[in-house]
Amino acid sequence: MAEEVLAGLTSKPKYCSPKYLYDQKGSELFEKICELPEYYPTRTEEAILTDAMAEIAALAGEDATLVEFGSGASRKVRLLLESLSIKRYLGIDISREFLIESTRRLAADYPWLEVHAACADFTRNVALPEAIEPKRLVGFFPGSSIGNFTPAAAEGFLNSLHRLLRPGSGLLIGVDLVKDHKTLEAAYNDEQGLTAEFNLNLLDRLKREMGLAFHRERFRHRAFFNAKKSRIEMHLESRIAQVLQLNGHTIRFREGESIHTENSYKYSVPGFQRLAVRAGFASRKVWIDDQGLFSVHYLTT
Numbered sequence: 001m002a003e004e005v006l007a008g009l010t011s012k013p014k015y016c017s018p019k020y021l022y023d024q025k026g027s028e029l030f031e032k033i034c035e036l037p038e039y040y041p042t043r044t045e046e047a048i049l050t051d052a053m054a055e056i057a058a059l060a061g062e063d064a065t066l067v068e069f070g071s072g073a074s075r076k077v078r079l080l081l082e083s084l085s086i087k088r089y090l091g092i093d094i095s096r097e098f099l100i101e102s103t104r105r106l107a108a109d110y111p112w113l114e115v116h117a118a119c120a121d122f123t124r125n126v127a128l129p130e131a132i133e134p135k136r137l138v139g140f141f142p143g144s145s146i147g148n149f150t151p152a153a154a155e156g157f158l159n160s161l162h163r164l165l166r167p168g169s170g171l172l173i174g175v176d177l178v179k180d181h182k183t184l185e186a187a188y189n190d191e192q193g194l195t196a197e198f199n200l201n202l203l204d205r206l207k208r209e210m211g212l213a214f215h216r217e218r219f220r221h222r223a224f225f226n227a228k229k230s231r232i233e234m235h236l237e238s239r240i241a242q243v244l245q246l247n248g249h250t251i252r253f254r255e256g257e258s259i260h261t262e263n264s265y266k267y268s269v270p271g272f273q274r275l276a277v278r279a280g281f282a283s284r285k286v287w288i289d290d291q292g293l294f295s296v297h298y299l300t301t
């Protein structure tokens with residue numbers, strides 16, 4: 001982490017990988033963001049999944065092993081576990097304590113389910129634990145987390161999932177859709193300021209884990225839609241010119257200069273299907289809500 005963060009903060013423009021937003025506090029804040037009135041993706045995806053459950057069950061088939069990438073609080077997966085014929089579950093997440101807590105809860109609530117947990121950064125090459133036999137797998141990657149990769153990285157990542165899932169498997173993936181800028185920008189600039197907290201928590205984490213000396217009030221959260229790149233950009237903007245120390249390195253900010261902390265790409269349905277096909281998948285089915293806010297795709301290997 002130290003090396004990666006330092007490389008980002010000393011480059012031009014400054015950036016930090018969004019995966020570092022998810023320490024314990026960040027993961028908790030993200031769960032709260034999902035319930036915000038402005039943050040439409042979570043409730044829209046849940047409604048799509050609920051409505052499409054019979055069709056998803058038919059596509060997933062009998063006795064599949066469900067593998068969830070970035071399982072977080074594992075809420076949406078409960079919808080699947082309650083309706084599909086699933087025997088085994090593997091949750092993969094970067095946030096260790098959070099993963100342990102949520103998989104323990106799943107194991108307690110579904111005694112018939114064989115539950116596995118793997119703490120891993122799934123943006124790197126992940127191998128499946130031995131206990132997960134090379135049987136038919138159904139991958140689950142909800143929440144439009146795929147949007148946090150650049151399209152090129154998303155294609156590479158989907159291609160690595162394609163190899164990991166092996167032939168005869170499926171991937172159920174949630175993808176946020178491009179829409180009017182007002183709706184998009186409101187979702188990342190909520191009135192309660194939770195998204196700002198989530199973003200600023202990154203600096204708190206760097207202070208705690210890497211000794212970053214900084215004053216919180218000298219930074220502000222900024223999120224806007226970059227139409228040319230079809231993405232929401234999230235930044236931590238320096239309110240003043242300042243110099244920070246991190247692990248013996250000096251990091252200079254001009255007034256208004258920012259650390260780019262996250263991209264959230266928004267796709268059209270055919271745009272995402274093309275990307276999935278380039279990564280080796282076949283597009284079997286796509287569901288969208290009535291307002292055209294969000295899409296859920298079922299891809300096969």
Ligand code: AVI
Pocket residue numbers: 033143144145146147148187188195198234262263264
């Ligand atoms: C996890 N990911 C899909 C969220 C998103 O919408 O890109 C993260 C997030 N960032 C700010 N709000 C939510």
